[in-house]
Amino acid sequence: MVKICCIGAGYVGGPTMAVIALKCPSVQVAVVDIAQKRIEAWNSDKLPIYEPGLDDVVKQCRGKNLFFSTEVEKHVAEADIVFVSVNTPTKTTGLGAGKAADLTYWESAARMIADVSKSSKIVVEKSTVPVKTAEAIEKILTHNSKGIKFQILSNPEFLAEGTAIQDLFNPDRVLIGGRETPEGQDAIKALKDVYAQWVPEDRILTTNLWSAELSKLAANAFLAQRISSVNAMSALCEATGANVIEVSYAVGKDTRIGPKFLNASVGFGGSCFQKDILNLVYICECNGLPEVAEYWKQVIKINDYQKNRFVNRVVASMFNTVAKKKIAILGFAFKKDTGDTRETPAIDVCKGLLGDKAELSIYDPQVTEDQIHKDLALSKFDWDHPLHLQPMSASSSTEKQVTVVGDAYEAAKGAHGLCIMTEWDEFKTLDYKKIFDNMQKPAFIFDGRNVVNADELREIGFIVFSIGKPLDAWLKDMPAVA
Numbered sequence: 468m469v470k471i472c473c474i475g476a477g478y479v480g481g482p483t484m485a486v487i488a489l490k491c492p493s494v495q496v497a498v499v500d501i502a503q504k505r506i507e508a509w510n511s512d513k514l515p516i517y518e519p520g521l522d523d524v525v526k527q528c529r530g531k532n533l534f535f536s537t538e539v540e541k542h543v544a545e546a547d548i549v550f551v552s553v554n555t556p557t558k559t560t561g562l563g564a565g566k567a568a569d570l571t572y573w574e575s576a577a578r579m580i581a582d583v584s585k586s587s588k589i590v591v592e593k594s595t596v597p598v599k600t601a602e603a604i605e606k607i608l609t610h611n612s613k614g615i616k617f618q619i620l621s622n623p624e625f626l627a628e629g630t631a632i633q634d635l636f637n638p639d640r641v642l643i644g645g646r647e648t649p650e651g652q653d654a655i656k657a658l659k660d661v662y663a664q665w666v667p668e669d670r671i672l673t674t675n676l677w678s679a680e681l682s683k684l685a686a687n688a689f690l691a692q693r694i695s696s697v698n699a700m701s702a703l704c705e706a707t708g709a710n711v712i713e714v715s716y717a718v719g720k721d722t723r724i725g726p727k728f729l730n731a732s733v734g735f736g737g738s739c740f741q742k743d744i745l746n747l748v749y750i751c752e753c754n755g756l757p758e759v760a761e762y763w764k765q766v767i768k769i770n771d772y773q774k775n776r777f778v779n780r781v782v783a784s785m786f787n788t789v790a791k792k793k794i795a796i797l798g799f800a801f802k803k804d805t806g807d808t809r810e811t812p813a814i815d816v817c818k819g820l821l822g823d824k825a826e827l828s829i830y831d832p833q834v835t836e837d838q839i840h841k842d843l844a845l846s847k848f849d850w851d852h853p854l855h856l857q858p859m860s861a862s863s864s865t866e867k868q869v870t871v872v873g874d875a876y877e878a879a880k881g882a883h884g885l886c887i888m889t890e891w892d893e894f895k896t897l898d899y900k901k902i903f904d905n906m907q908k909p910a911f912i913f914d915g916r917n918v919v920n921a922d923e924l925r926e927i928g929f930i931v932f933s934i935g936k937p938l939d940a941w942l943k944d945m946p947a948v949a
């Protein structure tokens with residue numbers, strides 16, 4: 468029986484391994500982590516992450532061929548294939564701070580693998596890493612290996628949160644990069660055999676190591692670039708009276724461009740896009756390619772601009788101050804169908820409004836009160852560390868300005884304005900008349916996800932701002948940007 472161990476029981480390790488276990492009953496899968504609480508949650512009825520379909524998959528295999536454990540070394544020692552899916556945060560200090568990937572967790576995992584291994588292993592990079600990381604990992608493993616053979620593969624993960632199970636069941640492609648030696652090719656084949664249990668052969672791509680590592684960063688850069696492109700257009704739409712929904716539909720109809728990933732928004736969030744592009748920018752700079760670095764940096768700059776622009780719209784519309792005004796925040800997760808808040812644009816928007824002394828009442832169907840307070844207190848990039856190693860710096864003044872409530876109506880009660888930060892389906896069907904009746908007047912809605920019908924809301928009496936759509940008369944001639 469092939470034994471797989473995955474180091475890191477997070478958003479990637481958990482769902483990916485659960486699907487491998489489901490699709491490959493003859494493979495034994497152990498997912499290990501240093502975060503005890505996370506492992507306890509994986510072994511409980513309330514999994515540590517919310518992902519549609521995940522509960523079902525886990526229930527089918529847990530205790531049969533899928534195990535979650537804190538016995539990291541034991542399971543690594545027993546495994547034939549070791550996936551490494553640990554955090555790869557952006558460095559906050561030292562060389563490359565603010566851009567380069569921090570490989571501390573990866574390096575410690577590699578050293579531990581070398582330490583405890585008594586048999587040959589395939590080590591698979593599942594985390595997103597800078598190009599050439601495999602070379603560094605290979606050196607760590609071979610210099611510490613006591614004669615044991617390791618083959619390194621790059622097998623980046625392309626799942627998106629909220630659709631992870633669907634993406635894993637039916638991936639556009641599985642990418643496996645390895646050494647172009649006979650041993651490297653054997654390792655590629657061994658991993659390919661695992662995926663081939665359910666992924667059609669023509670969707671399993673094999674490449675050299677560096678192509679696989681770089682393809683992951685490139686794919687995220689291309690995806691994020693589409694969003695920044697449509698968001699840049701949204702600002703121009705607001706300035707000219709064009710409607711970004713119509714523009715992106717017309718643009719996406721071109722089969723060379725395609726319709727996906729062209730939704731204008733308050734900005735992209737999530738644990739990957741910003742981090743991976745910063746990492747790409749750093750790699751370009753290190754390789755003497757400043758123009759290429761500058762090109763990709765713009766994707767982040769437009770994303771920051773879009774979030775600032777949104778805050779400025781809110782403040783400018785409400786007589787240039789939100790001090791002591793209650794603002795309802797609907798949605799805090801970085802997208803719908805996940806409870807994940809990593810790099811959610813809601814954090815930047817809330818921080819911007821808090822900076823202008825607003826009082827926030829926040830509702831999200833999947834994000835806990837604790838998480839929201841923690842997110843608003845954490846410094847940039849500090850979220851991407853194992854839970855017990857995250858710095859805690861809760862600011863009491865922020866806590867006083869923020870309440871977290873159990874539904875949208877409560878959030879909006881007595882509020883001057885309402886900001887939609889996540890496209891949860893339930894926000895499309897709220898009783899906005901009831902919300903209007905309970906708000907201060909004039910009552911404002913700022914739709915950062917284009918989920919509400921602005922015309923209907925205007926009929927109720929709201930002043931409405933929707934990203935990239937023709938402006939309400941109230942908002943014309945007001946400054947849109949800093």
Ligand SMILES: NC(=O)c1ccc[n+]([C@@H]2O[C@H](COP(=O)([O-])OP(=O)(O)OC[C@H]3O[C@@H](n4cnc5c(N)ncnc54)[C@H](O)[C@@H]3O)[C@@H](O)[C@H]2O)c1
Pocket residue numbers: 474475476477478479480499500501502505539552553554555572573575576593594595596624625626627628738739851852853854
């Ligand atoms: N979240 C996504 O949608 C996604 C998609 C594709 C790729 N990725 C990449 O995958 C990697 C993991 O992302 P994630 O979202 O799963 O992160 P995560 O924070 O949810 O999970 C990482 C886990 O690794 C554990 N860990 C860290 N060091 C460890 C060690 N030495 N031994 C054992 N466990 C250790 C942490 O405790 C944590 O539970 C990152 O490189 C990320 O960029 C993420």
Ligand SMILES: O=c1ccn([C@@H]2O[C@H](COP(=O)(O)OP(=O)(O)O[C@H]3O[C@H](CO)[C@@H](O)[C@H](O)[C@H]3O)[C@@H](O)[C@H]2O)c(=O)[nH]1
Pocket residue numbers: 595624625626627628629687690694727728729730731732733734735736737738739740801802
């Ligand atoms: O048209 C769009 C599409 C997305 N978004 C936003 O972009 C962010 C990222 O969304 P999405 O890509 O769907 O979610 P992630 O889970 O971050 O997945 C991305 O990042 C993962 C981690 O690397 C990759 O594996 C996935 O392929 C890649 O889609 C979210 O805030 C979305 O709201 C938009 O604003 N407009």
